[in-house]
Amino acid sequence: ILSFLAEYKSLHINCGGPNVDIKGKHGNTFYEGDAYAGSGPSKVYVRENWGFSNTGDIMDDNDLLSDIANTSIYSNYNPELYSTARTSPLSITYYGFCLENENYTVNLHIAEILFTDDEAYSSLGKRIFDIYIQGKLVEKDFNTKGEANGTGIPLKKPYNASVTDNTLEIRLYWAGKGTTCIPRRGIYGPLISTISVCPSKFILQAF
Numbered sequence: 001i002l003s004f005l006a007e008y009k010s011l012h013i014n015c016g017g018p019n020v021d022i023k024g025k026h027g028n029t030f031y032e033g034d035a036y037a038g039s040g041p042s043k044v045y046v047r048e049n050w051g052f053s054n055t056g057d058i059m060d061d062n063d064l065l066s067d068i069a070n071t072s073i074y075s076n077y078n079p080e081l082y083s084t085a086r087t088s089p090l091s092i093t094y095y096g097f098c099l100e101n102e103n104y105t106v107n108l109h110i111a112e113i114l115f116t117d118d119e120a121y122s123s124l125g126k127r128i129f130d131i132y133i134q135g136k137l138v139e140k141d142f143n144t145k146g147e148a149n150g151t152g153i154p155l156k157k158p159y160n161a162s163v164t165d166n167t168l169e170i171r172l173y174w175a176g177k178g179t180t181c182i183p184r185r186g187i188y189g190p191l192i193s194t195i196s197v198c199p200s201k202f203i204l205q206a207f
Contacts, residue, residue: 017084056090
C-alpha cells in the first residue's frame, strides 16, 4: 500500500520538453520537463511528485519516440511551453502525487505541432482524442486543430478537479477517430504540450 505525504499545492509539467522557468508579474514558475523519459510501446516515468504512463506503439512507422518538438509556434507568449509535446498512439496518463486534498484548476496547454496549414495534404490531418480527469470524461472527441482554429496555435483548456486521496489523474485517450496517416503514418493519438495545476482559489499569475 502506497502512502503519500501531502505537501504540494501545485504541479507544472513541460510535456516532452526540457525544464523551463516562466517569468510572471509576481515571480517565476518552474515547469519540470520530461524530455529524457525515454521511449517504448509501454513507458512509465516517475518523478518526486508526478509521473506518467504512455501506452501504445505504431508498428509500421519505425519510431518509438513519444516526445516531439517544433519551433514554429505562432505566439509571442511563452512559446517554449508549446514548442514541445508528448504524444501516444493510444493513451497518455499523467499523475500528480502528494497533493493536498482540495479543489484544483487543471490547465491543459495544447498546440498542434505535427500538422500544418500551409500544405494542402498536411492540412487535412485531424487529431481527435478524449480527455479524462479523475476518471471522469471531460472532453469527448477533442480536436486539437479545430479547438484552436488552426495548427501551431497555443490553446489553454481549464478543468475543475477535486483531489480527495492526494492523487490527481489526467488521462488522454485515442478512441479511433481522426486521421492516421497524414502527413505520414503514425500521426494520430493524444498530444499534450504543458500541464499546470493549482488550487481553484489561487490565481496563477505567471501563466
